[in-house]
């Protein structure tokens with residue numbers, strides 16, 4: 001890693017350390033928002049799951065209900081410390097997703113939520129995910145859409161583009177190409193589910209209970225999604 005990249009990486013880590021120390025739990029979605037990823041992956045009991053850029057371990061917390069072995073890594077040592085306290089049975093390590101500290105072909109599932117747009121070398125991260133997974137592995141990514149109203153106009157207006165821990169965004173075609181070039185094939189692409197679950201609750205004036213484990217369809221085109229939820233497998 002050259003010194004420019006090293007200092008950029010340090011800046012990202014410091015931004016997250018500060019955010020997790022000051023805003024703590026409130027920076028992330030609640031645990032109930034994470035079940036959908038595990039449901040879409042159809043997690044099997046006894047399998048091995050790795051959450052890359054696990055933050056405070058929300059996905060791993062939800063994963064405890066599925067009887068699988070849980071691992072996570074994150075760049076932020078503050079996040080890792082907090083996640084370890086919350087989920088002591090999970091193997092959570094401080095690491096850069098560009099160099100995963102695991103042997104080859106270990107995992108059945110990889111999740112990476114709200115994070116791939118924040119890493120410096122996406123290709124390296126995807127190659128590493130390919131290396132540590134079995135041929136039958138499945139992958140779930142939540143990534144930002146550069147064509148969304150919020151990214152194009154609101155974030156631009158507020159000067160938040162490419163700030164806050166190195167954010168980024170790409171359109172559906174570019175994300176798909178990136179995954180394909182790194183040996184992954186798309187099984188499913190959905191709108192980010194949490195805003196749809198929240199809208200369902202809001203429309204019922206909070207009276208209807210929401211099944212956070214079921215996917216919701218919307219009439220809006222996928223190109224309008226704020227974030228894309230990708231389910232992928234390895235190409236043969």
Ligand SMILES: C[S@@+](CC[C@H](N)C(=O)[O-])C[C@H]1O[C@@H](n2cnc3c(N)ncnc32)[C@H](O)[C@@H]1O
Pocket residue numbers: 012013016028029052053054055056057058059073074075076079095096097098112113114115118119120
């Ligand atoms: C928006 S948070 C999402 C956290 C978690 N995936 C969740 O949904 O609760 C993004 C996370 O990416 C992590 N991150 C950024 N760059 C990383 C890298 N190169 N390697 C590992 N983690 C990284 C940050 O420390 C942060 O915890």
